[in-house]
């Protein structure tokens with residue numbers, strides 16, 4: 001990594017991009033032509049640049065997640081004020097359950113992303129741990145939450161939501177970029193899945209070698225098979241959760257257990273070719289993100305109960321945890337099941353056919 005003086009010879013800025021959102025932030029291409037960089041402008045040692053770049057991306061992703069949470073809160077604050085005051089059918093629209101559902105969903109998801117970025121920030125502060133998966137999980141969840149909620153806020157506003165006079169359309173435009181920069185959400189899902197696969201993959205490689213020379217490797221195989229048998233029936237213990245959240249802790253433990261077994265099966269079936277299996281990567285990443293967010297929520301709500309001294313005083317946190325964790329764990333379970341039972345071959349057939357012909361789906365009979 002190195003620093004380049006913006007006024008150095010050979011550095012040229014492209015024109016200002018005309019963007020759909022975040023217009024207060026200038027975006028331009030930067031061209032470097034035979035630029036000379038003096039050795040004192042090098043950051044760190046030679047070959048260490050990639051690590052520096054990753055660390056910068058890590059902190060950027062965490063900031064983006066926290067910013068998305070704050071943006072979500074602000075646009076919903078405006079939408080809720082509208083829902084309180086706008087009357088239809090003789091009552092405020094906020095009294096209708098379809099509007100309340102949007103508010104409640106945004107609230108629990110906002111609680112969850114706040115829990116996750118705070119937990120991840122504490123890891124960053126403690127130092128000495130690789131937190132790239134956690135920051136990626138926060139970025140993916142936070143960016144999708146802010147965009148989804150901006151759309152829902154606009155929907156709560158109804159027709160005026162579509163008008164530039166109100167902040168909803170700007171929120172939709174501004175929040176859209178978060179799914180693209182600091183690593184697109186597709187790339188981050190692949191990163192989460194493939195990094196998560198690394199350790200079990202190395203373990204299974206050692207086991208694979210042991211199977212080739214079983215007599216010399218009885219110890220390795222014995223402990224693997226014993227460990228596998230144990231893993232089939234035992235869930236990881238979650239010991240620190242408040243007893244009021246025991247059921248939610250158990251749901252998380254079940255999903256951690258099932259995901260570990262699912263990952264092992266994927267690796268045994270696909271081996272290195274898993275690098276090409278993005279349907280599976282996406283499911284593993286989605287399950288891992290929901291599990292991480294759920295653990296963060298469990299931890300935040302547990303701390304809130306301890307702080308309050310009694311459950312009723314932490315009723316709001318308990319509601320959040322009791323809504324978010326079962327919802328997230330249902331999603332995770334669906335993704336884990338689909339690692340084995342899916343329609344992936346058919347998805348590929350449909351996508352390939354569409355891209356080969358350029359026609360998305362069969363043309364309506366009326367257009368033929």
Ligand SMILES: Cc1cc2nc3c(=O)[nH]c(=O)nc-3n(C[C@H](O)[C@H](O)[C@H](O)COP(=O)(O)OP(=O)(O)OC[C@H]3O[C@@H](n4cnc5c(N)ncnc54)[C@H](O)[C@@H]3O)c2cc1C
Pocket residue numbers: 019022027177180181182183184185186187190
């Ligand atoms: C407003 C704005 C500000 C920016 N600021 C900066 C900045 O400050 N610094 C900087 O370095 N960059 C910046 N960028 C660049 C930004 O990081 C990239 O646009 C982004 O990483 C995506 O790269 P790309 O545009 O080349 O898209 P592509 O890489 O072409 O991707 C296009 C689509 O294909 C998907 N895709 C690509 N590869 C794969 C794969 N292997 N598997 C599955 N899907 C895949 C992507 O997820 C995406 O959906 C900025 C961009 C914008 C729009």
